[in-house]
Amino acid sequence: MQVDWSKNFFELFGLPVQFDLDPSDLLTRYRELQRRVHPDKFASASAEERRLSMQLTTLVNEGYQTLRDPVRRARYLLELSGAAMNDETDTSMKPEFLVEQMELREALEEACAREDSLRRLAELANDIERRHAAKLEELRDYFSRGQSALAATRNAVRELQFLGKLLREIRDQEEELT
């Protein structure tokens, strides 16, 4: 087993280093890689090879988790291009966006207090999913414009993190109620 540890996750999966990616193609590549490095295949191999197989399996899994999630993929791409996001210092958000986020969280609070809360939560989840999908489209566009749209790219990633958190909170509330 020959391993080139300097490969990034895109290279590991034989994919171009870019934001656009076909999730089903990624899944196919993931399964193929996983099969090739799986520890079961090395049960009778040397201790060194077994250890390597374990490490590679972990790496392949981590790579898949990073690439399949658009926000994690975006953050990873920015990191590769030397423009890593820093959550502690990249905090500037557009005031309108924050006002909207505050209102959406108030809407979530109100939805939970109502008798038909499950229906309200489902509506709210649909609304946020639409916003999330639209923002992902924007992000894709910014990535295609490269360096010139870097500030907009980073802003879209930050906004997606807020929307993602909100979606998780809605899902948590739905679970509590069912």
Added chain:
Amino acid sequence: MAYSDKVLDHYENPRNVGSFDKGDPNIGTGMVGAPACGDVMKLQIKVNGQGVIEDAKFKTYGCGSAIASSSLLTEWVKGKTLNEAAQIKNTQIAEELALPPVKIHCSVLAEDAIKAAIADYQSKTAGGDDKADAA
């Protein structure tokens, strides 16, 4: 995550939760967010003619430390002048609440919020036109 007693106290009995009319010329509104955790915080101050903060309110959607930081801050700024309030540092909040390192950003968020609220109030008083909208 083990919260300190002071954080728990503010979390369970938050002070000054609520909103003022943000169109009111005597109100300054600061709205901030933490992309890392998706927390959003709104902090509002009511300022009198002498530039003293008479009242403060907050609304925070976030973890216990973020709620406690904003709750504590609204208590601290009441009775202070705008200049005094602008001097409050996140480290003072973090120290008072005994925040662990991973929650320091919550106190930073609170400091950003009061600064934004002061700036909003000052921009309102500087540009007199906005006052016509308030009722």
